[in-house]
Amino acid sequence: MPFWGKVLGLIFGFMFLKIPGAILGVIVGHLFDRAYSQDFNKMGGFGRFFTDQSGLKQQAIFFHSLFAALGHLAKSDGQVTEREIQLASALMDEMQLHGDARREAQEAYREGKASDYPIVDTLKNLYENCHGRRDILQMFLEILIQAAFVDGNLSKAELRVLEKVAQALGFKRQDLEFLLAAYDAQVRFRQRGSRQQAGSSYTETQSLDDAYQIIGVSANDDEKTIKRAYRKRMSEHHPDKLASKGLPQQALDMAKKKTQDIQAAYELIKERRGF
Numbered sequence: 001m002p003f004w005g006k007v008l009g010l011i012f013g014f015m016f017l018k019i020p021g022a023i024l025g026v027i028v029g030h031l032f033d034r035a036y037s038q039d040f041n042k043m044g045g046f047g048r049f050f051t052d053q054s055g056l057k058q059q060a061i062f063f064h065s066l067f068a069a070l071g072h073l074a075k076s077d078g079q080v081t082e083r084e085i086q087l088a089s090a091l092m093d094e095m096q097l098h099g100d101a102r103r104e105a106q107e108a109y110r111e112g113k114a115s116d117y118p119i120v121d122t123l124k125n126l127y128e129n130c131h132g133r134r135d136i137l138q139m140f141l142e143i144l145i146q147a148a149f150v151d152g153n154l155s156k157a158e159l160r161v162l163e164k165v166a167q168a169l170g171f172k173r174q175d176l177e178f179l180l181a182a183y184d185a186q187v188r189f190r191q192r193g194s195r196q197q198a199g200s201s202y203t204e205t206q207s208l209d210d211a212y213q214i215i216g217v218s219a220n221d222d223e224k225t226i227k228r229a230y231r232k233r234m235s236e237h238h239p240d241k242l243a244s245k246g247l248p249q250q251a252l253d254m255a256k257k258k259t260q261d262i263q264a265a266y267e268l269i270k271e272r273r274g275f
Helices: 004-041 044-049 053-075 082-094 099-112 119-129 134-148 156-168 173-190 192-197 204-215 223-237 239-244 249-273
Strands: none
Touching: 053 082, 053 099, 053 119, 053 134, 053 156, 082 099, 082 134, 119 134, 119 156, 134 156, 134 173, 134 223, 134 249, 156 173, 173 192, 173 204, 173 249, 204 223, 204 249, 223 249
16 A cells, blocks of 8 residues: 555645644545555556556556557558467467456557557657666567567568657667567577578578677677677666566566577677687
8 A cells, every 4th residue: 555645644734734734634645545556456457467556557558568569560561460469379478467467468459450559659658657768668679579570571561660669669770670680680599409400501600690690799899899799788688687677577588588599699609709
């Protein structure tokens, strides 16, 4: 139960009416706190994930914005495919969304599919409630990039949505291009062992090139530059850091997978470069 209403009621009541005012202020403040608490509890299934009132609103907005944006992205090229629906369902499973929370996610997804859905307004609201925290917003964008590639390619319509999302969240075009290239490389790199065993044409040289892309460096960069880029990429996706800044616990597994890919890419570069 919040308590700031009682505290403020006590202070202002005492200022104007001394002791009687303080008593009245506490009573009024208590009613305000109770109404405030009930109002946030009405946010439904998403609310069960959060243990404090300050984080509840921000993280509920994260979930709603995410699934609305996923629906908008899926519908952007005219038809929502079965694989796109499966991806959204798998994401709900990964985030352990059940009962009311899952129904809210599904409803947000349906809302997002509308051609006139105010996606920019939704994203601006997300940006404001995340206080512009770049690492949280980047994870949001990276989840959408993963969704855009679910059918194996990125359509022009999907790219336009991603550009709109990136701009609304404060990312430059070059930031989006880097994240797109890094994800593409990450998919190939993650499958390198099975590809090589199956006799794929994916070579060791291509594997190293993808490792550089994942880290965000080139083969011409020196050891110091590579280490600095690696630390930056790890910091952007470190689960503990993201959790402390408000990323819902149910989305942290995706961040962990990112750090595993970044770590594996860096280890390969170290092995080949000998440092």
